[in-house]
Structure formats: C-alpha cells, structure tokens
Amino acid sequence: MFEDLRDLYQEVIFDHNRNPRNFRVMDNADREVEGFNPLCGDRLTLYLKLDGDIITDASFQGSGCAISTASVSLMTEIVQGKTELEAEELFNQFHEMTTGKDEEINLEAIGKLAVLAGVREYPARVKCATLAWHTLDAALKNQEASISTE
Amino acid sequence: MTDFPVEKIRADFPILQQQIRNKPLVYLDNAATTQKPNCVIDCISDFYRQDYANVHRGVHTLSVRATDQYEGARETVKDFINAQSTKEIVFVKGTTEAINLLAHSYGKSFLKPGDEILITAMEHHSNIVPWQMLCQELGTVLKVAPINLQGELIVEEFEKLITAKTRLVSVVHMSNALGTVNPVKKIIDLAHERNIPVILDGAQAIPHMPVDVQALECDFYVFSGHKLYAPTGVGVLYGKQEILEAMQPYQGGGDMIRKVTFKETEYNNLPYKFEAGTPNIADVVGLGAAIGYLTGVGMDNIARYEAELLAYATDKAKQIEGLRLIGEAHEKGAILSFVLDKVHPHDIGTMLDSLGIAVRAGHHCAMPVMDFFEIPATARASFAMYNTHQEVDVLMDGIKSLIEVFG
Numbered sequence: 001m002f003e004d005l006r007d008l009y010q011e012v013i014f015d016h017n018r019n020p021r022n023f024r025v026m027d028n029a030d031r032e033v034e035g036f037n038p039l040c041g042d043r044l045t046l047y048l049k050l051d052g053d054i055i056t057d058a059s060f061q062g063s064g065c066a067i068s069t070a071s072v073s074l075m076t077e078i079v080q081g082k083t084e085l086e087a088e089e090l091f092n093q094f095h096e097m098t099t100g101k102d103e104e105i106n107l108e109a110i111g112k113l114a115v116l117a118g119v120r121e122y123p124a125r126v127k128c129a130t131l132a133w134h135t136l137d138a139a140l141k142n143q144e145a146s147i148s149t150e
Numbered sequence: 151m152t153d154f155p156v157e158k159i160r161a162d163f164p165i166l167q168q169q170i171r172n173k174p175l176v177y178l179d180n181a182a183t184t185q186k187p188n189c190v191i192d193c194i195s196d197f198y199r200q201d202y203a204n205v206h207r208g209v210h211t212l213s214v215r216a217t218d219q220y221e222g223a224r225e226t227v228k229d230f231i232n233a234q235s236t237k238e239i240v241f242v243k244g245t246t247e248a249i250n251l252l253a254h255s256y257g258k259s260f261l262k263p264g265d266e267i268l269i270t271a272m273e274h275h276s277n278i279v280p281w282q283m284l285c286q287e288l289g290t291v292l293k294v295a296p297i298n299l300q301g302e303l304i305v306e307e308f309e310k311l312i313t314a315k316t317r318l319v320s321v322v323h324m325s326n327a328l329g330t331v332n333p334v335k336k337i338i339d340l341a342h343e344r345n346i347p348v349i350l351d352g353a354q355a356i357p358h359m360p361v362d363v364q365a366l367e368c369d370f371y372v373f374s375g376h377k378l379y380a381p382t383g384v385g386v387l388y389g390k391q392e393i394l395e396a397m398q399p400y401q402g403g404g405d406m407i408r409k410v411t412f413k414e415t416e417y418n419n420l421p422y423k424f425e426a427g428t429p430n431i432a433d434v435v436g437l438g439a440a441i442g443y444l445t446g447v448g449m450d451n452i453a454r455y456e457a458e459l460l461a462y463a464t465d466k467a468k469q470i471e472g473l474r475l476i477g478e479a480h481e482k483g484a485i486l487s488f489v490l491d492k493v494h495p496h497d498i499g500t501m502l503d504s505l506g507i508a509v510r511a512g513h514h515c516a517m518p519v520m521d522f523f524e525i526p527a528t529a530r531a532s533f534a535m536y537n538t539h540q541e542v543d544v545l546m547d548g549i550k551s552l553i554e555v556f557g
Contacts, residue, residue: 001505002505009497040495041520066493124500
C-alpha cells in the first residue's frame with residue numbers, strides 16, 4: 001500500500017514530522033513572522049536570530065501537515081549559519097525545485113532539501129512545502145505582518 | 151435497505167466507472183459537489199444540439215422550445231420543493247449568489263441600522279460573509295447562536311438571542327462541515343412567533359432528504375444545482391411570493407424589466423424581476439433533468455439508504471483507534487468529518503487519493519467551526535446515493551493503513 005507515494009513521503013519527512021527540529025519559541029528573536037495557508041489552515045510562526053547578516057538561529061512553532069512540518073523543520077536546520085543573501089538564494093532554488101518545469105534538480109545547491117522534490121508531482125501539496133520558505137522570505141525582507149500562501 | 155438499487159444508480163454515472171491511480175474510484179467528496187448521471191449530461195448536450203436559443207425573447211421556434219424547457223425546469227423545481235407557485239422560484243448561480251441576493255435585496259429593502267440578523271456557529275462562509283458585508287454597509291448587527299460539542303445547535307441559546315431587534319434569521323439546514331441537520335421547523339416556529347422571517351441554506355440538505363417549503367413554512371430556501379447531481383452555475387432561490395414582491399431587484403438589466411425609458415424603469419413580474427440578463431439556460435434545463443432522475447429514485451428512499459450507509463460508516467470509524475469524529479449530532483446527514491491523532495487531514499487526503507479514494511481535507515469553508523473544535527482542519531468523507539457499503543470498507547481499510555504508515 002502507498003507505494004505510489006514513496007517519492008512524496010520519504011523516510012526523512014516522516015522523521016521530521018515525528019520529531020520536528022528547532023520546534024520552540026525563541027525569546028529575543030530579531031525577526032518573528034507568522035505564515036498561514038488559508039487553504040488548509042496550516043499556521044506557523046518563524047523566529048530568526050541575526051548577527052549582522054548571518055542567521056545564527058532559526059526556530060518555529062505551529063501546526064501543519066507532514067510536508068509542511070518537515071519542510072519548516074529542515075529549513076530551520078539548513079539556514080543556520082547562512083547569510084541572508086545565501087538564504088534568499090536557497091529560497092529561489094527551493095522554489096525552482098518544487099514548482100519548476102526543469103527536470104534537473106541542482107542537488108549540490110539544495111542538499112537534503114531534495115527530499116521535498118516529490119511535491120512537484122502533487123500540485124495540491126506544493127504550498128505545504130513552500131509555506132515555510134515564503135515565511136522566511138517575508139522575515140528576511142522584514143515584513144511585519146503575517147503572510148499567506150494565497 | 152437491501153432493495154435500494156445502488157448498482158443500477160451507479161451504472162448511470164459514467165465518471166464512477168473509472169480507475170484512479172490504478173484503483174477503482176471511491177468518490178466521497180459529495181458535499182463539495184456531486185457527479186452527474188447520463189440523463190443530465192445527455193440532456194444538456196441534446197439541448198445544445200437541438201433546442202438552444204435565448205429565452206423569453208424570440209418568436210421563432212427554437213426560442214419557444216428553449217423557453218418551454220427553461221420554464222419547464224422551473225415547474226419541476228416548484229414541484230420538487232412543493233412551492234405554491236413558479237413565481238417563487240428564482241434561478242441564480244448557486245447558494246452563494248442566492249444569499250448575496252437576499253443580503254443585498256432583502257437587506258436594503260427591509261433592514262435598518264441596529265437591526266439584528268441571527269445565524270448559527272455552524273454556517274458555511276457563504277452564510278456569514280454576505281451578512282458581515284451588509285452589517286458593515288448598513289450598520290446592522292450579526293448575532294451567532296452557539297453549538298455544543300456534538301456539533302448541535304443549542305436551541306435554548308438560539309432562542310435567547312432572538313431579541314426585539316432581530317429582523318432576520320438565516321440558518322443552515324444541514325451543516326457541510328459536521329453533517330448536523332438542524333431542527334429547522336422548531337427554529338422557524340420560534341422566529342415566526344415573533345414575526346421574523348427565516349432563510350434556510352439548503353445547499354447540503356437538498357440532495358439528502360425530501361424538502362417541502364410549505365410544510366416548513368420557511369420564508370426563503372436556497373440551494374445549488376451542482377450538489378444535487380445537476381450542473382455547476384445554477385441554483386435556486388425560493389421565496390414566499392409576498393416577500394419577493396416587496397423586495398428591491400438585485401441586478402438591473404434585460405429580462406427583469408417591463409418598460410424602460412431614460413426617465414424611469416418598470417420592473418418585471420416575479421420571478422423575472424430577479425433574473426436580469428440571459429440566464430444559464432442549458433444548465434437550468436440540466437437541473438430539471440437531475441430532479442427528474444431523483445424523483446424517479448425517490449428522496450425518501452435516498453434518505454433511508456444514506457442513513458443506513460452513515461450508520462455503517464460511523465460504527466466502523468468509531469472502532470478505529472486514534473480517530474475522532476467531528477460532529478456527532480443526533481440528527482445527521484451522510485457526512486463523516488474526522489481527525490486522526492497522528493496524521494494531518496492534508497496527509498490523509500493525499501494518502502487516500504493514492505488508494506483511489508476522494509475525500510476533502512480542509513476547513514470546508516467553515517473556519518469558525520474549526521476554531522470551535524480547536525482544530526486546523528478535518529478530513530471529510532461525504533456520501534451520496536451512489537456510494538456503497540463496500541466503499542465504506544475501502545475507506546476504513548485505507549484509514550487504518552495510513553495510521554500504520556505514520557505510526
């Protein structure tokens with residue numbers, strides 16, 4: 001059963017869904033932005049700590065599906081230590097991977113985020129994977145208000 | 151109910167005869183929209199091939215034929231809900247447009263600042279937002295009657311919220327998110343004792359049970375065709391004739407007028423006063439065909455069969471550990487809304503889809519209901535007359551398997 005879904009629900013995704021990383025409120029965060037997907041009710045708050053233009057800490061709170069939880073969990077891991085510019089570039093790569101028509105995925109650039117490439121085949125689920133990144137984008141651009149995928 | 155001809159009915163729905171992801175389709179998203187029988191599909195295609203023209207205008211043969219069929223459908227709808235007259239049957243785009251028409255037209259004709267409009271906590275967004283918009287514009291006040299943890303309206307609280315200022319009650323007949331069937335006769339009686347008119351949102355109820363607007367004595371009853379095995383883009387506003395007569399038109403244009411000069415315009419009679427512009431002719435004719443089909447099956451038979459199917463599904467669902475039903479009203483239509491301890495509704499939706507099972511995952515356009523139950527969303531299996539006990543088994547096996555996978 002569910003053989004067809006192996007590309008979408010990889011073991012790493014189950015792992016991050018069961019044990020999300022950096023799942024905590026951050027006191028004294030430099031940036032705090034709420035992301036909301038009105039289509040499914042997924043809601044998350046992203047916290048960033050910055051030292052100059054380097055992201056020194058990232059964490060989140062909220063509830064969502066396995067794809068969205070794994071995506072934000074993986075993201076908070078990967079952006080730590082990156083500059084804002086590098087994080088923006090990752091956002092672009094991620095966006096390209098999840099929505100792009102291009103068959104080739106730049107594995108070197110995207111690293112372990114590649115486990116989320118499967119959403120490409122599930123248009124209804126792309127927003128689950130990208131919610132975290134749109135929220136990060138808003139946080140980096142220092143938008144105060146909450147953002148939504150719609 | 152072993153004599154219900156479910157296999158015969160299934161055979162009339164071509165879309166059900168297919169495989170999705172190499173599994174037989176199990177379509178359980180009927181509260182979102184229902185599939186169409188051959189007779190509806192053929193009726194629309196025959197109409198366009200043979201009888202199509204604009205209505206109420208030409209003297210030519212096609213226009214007469216088209217008008218006859220369009221008005222024939224109105225007669226069919228009138229009989230289906232037992233309205234007194236076809237003047238009380240207004241064709242609209244759907245339930246949403248019907249409620250917007252009422253908010254706009256009834257609201258502006260009869261409501262003034264400070265007047266209260268009473269709804270319930272289980273309304274679809276389409277029976278919330280039009281009233282909020284009216285309140286913003288007009289200064290009326292929206293009141294919301296609470297529900298209990300079973301998802302039932304608390305009638306005593308509803309009654310307490312009827313005040314000297316209440317001028318309109320608008321209530322869902324059957325909840326799309328919970329399946330709850332409201333005690334609408336009781337609600338109407340309570341409101342009418344105080345001379346308050348009542349709108350019933352029948353979008354969900356109409357495909358599942360016989361509806362008799364004269365027995366209910368509701369002032370308005372609104373529903374969509376597409377949830378009633380008919381095409382999208384067509385719906386019905388039933389209103390008592392004397393109230394419709396007194397209401398301002400909704401939109402201006404052709405067909406809704408009797409006489410136009412640049413000085414003034416005289417409006418047409420009912421129901422045309424509310425049908426400005428060329429209507430959705432072919433789909434109205436399709437709605438007539440769908441109702442003809444349902445009348446053949448019998449709404450009483452459908453109600454009985456679906457009640458049995460829901461009881462079977464509810465019983466099976468309750469045996470699944472970690473599954474929580476959302477909406478356990480005593481009076482309920484064939485909707486099973488649920489959440490799982492460890493699996494988000496969106497994941498349930500994708501997982502079940504891979505097994506060929508179509509369910510809805512989300513807030514079902516009833517975000518306040520989700521807030522009340524403190525959940526972001528539910529998974530919802532909604533049944534129709536063409537669903538079988540065997541399909542319920544496939545659904546329940548699917549749920550058990552995905553719980554294991556997520557473990």
